[in-house]
Amino acid sequence: MILVIDIGNTNTSLGIFEKDSLIKTFALSSDIKKTQDEYGIMLLTILGHNNLISNIKGAIISSVVPQLGEIYKNAILKYLNIEALNLSYKSKMPITLNLDNNKEIGADRIANASAACIKYSLPSIVIDFGTATTFDIVDKNSCFIGGIIAPGLKIQAQSLSQFTSKLPKLKIEAPKSSIGKNTINAMLSGIVFGHCEMIKGMIKKCEKELGQKATIIATGGYSDVLFENSDKTIDYIDRDLTLFGLKELYYLNKE
Numbered sequence: 001m002i003l004v005i006d007i008g009n010t011n012t013s014l015g016i017f018e019k020d021s022l023i024k025t026f027a028l029s030s031d032i033k034k035t036q037d038e039y040g041i042m043l044l045t046i047l048g049h050n051n052l053i054s055n056i057k058g059a060i061i062s063s064v065v066p067q068l069g070e071i072y073k074n075a076i077l078k079y080l081n082i083e084a085l086n087l088s089y090k091s092k093m094p095i096t097l098n099l100d101n102n103k104e105i106g107a108d109r110i111a112n113a114s115a116a117c118i119k120y121s122l123p124s125i126v127i128d129f130g131t132a133t134t135f136d137i138v139d140k141n142s143c144f145i146g147g148i149i150a151p152g153l154k155i156q157a158q159s160l161s162q163f164t165s166k167l168p169k170l171k172i173e174a175p176k177s178s179i180g181k182n183t184i185n186a187m188l189s190g191i192v193f194g195h196c197e198m199i200k201g202m203i204k205k206c207e208k209e210l211g212q213k214a215t216i217i218a219t220g221g222y223s224d225v226l227f228e229n230s231d232k233t234i235d236y237i238d239r240d241l242t243l244f245g246l247k248e249l250y251y252l253n254k255e
Helices: 036-049 066-080 107-119 153-163 183-210 223-228 241-253
Strands: 002-007 011-018 021-029 058-063 124-129 132-138 143-151 215-219
Touching: 002 066, 002 241, 011 241, 021 241, 036 066, 058 066, 058 107, 058 241, 107 124, 107 132, 107 143, 107 215, 107 241, 124 183, 124 223, 132 183, 143 153, 143 183, 153 183, 183 223, 215 223, 215 241
Parallel strands: 002 058, 124 215
Antiparallel strands: 002 011, 011 021, 124 132, 132 143
16 A cells, blocks of 8 residues: 655645555645644554554655645654665656746646546646646646646635635635625625636637647546536546646656
8 A cells, every 4th residue: 555645735635555455544734833743643543543554565756835744754754664766757657748947837837737648538627626726737648848837716706805804704605696795795795707718718718729629637626516516527536637647657767
């Protein structure tokens, strides 16, 4: 079994793979204030509760918070006695990075693009609905040619509440109609349906530049609400795409 860890700005996703099967997933908050000992004890508690500690033989980490990635790596070494792989632009991968500066690409986006290359027909566009909404574009030749980064649903909701005195905090969900008859529904319409229209428009622009239709895959924490309201713009929803990509990249790099 291997442990895969995807560290985001807000949340951290853990997955346990037995060969090609994802058998367990766990979610933690991404807290930079916690020490490697605290994270080590958390890992021991989670894995011990599920009787998995002795079965874990390898680990791989992707992190958009570099300091937290190092903390996890040190915790895994100290408490599980495993040298975790840290995914980066230098790692072996099934895609070719074709960017102005490959150093800038986030490890999670490498995992997403790699998973799309392996699981789906190309060209593909992976849309990851997390703290930010990111588009990762892989062309028909398995080249990661770039992407799009936009404020995510949560950022938009927080911004409206933070910078306007009368607008409330809210739970992200699709309203029943585009025309909001109260403040909350009006906010949700702008955030959710506005995001859907942005997605449709950006997909259209990307496919025009690609010169052909692409396979559209949604993943990330808010993928459900966007998928349900995408008017069939999105072909697949794959909540564990990043974890799958990390698993594939672990086996590709473990030598």
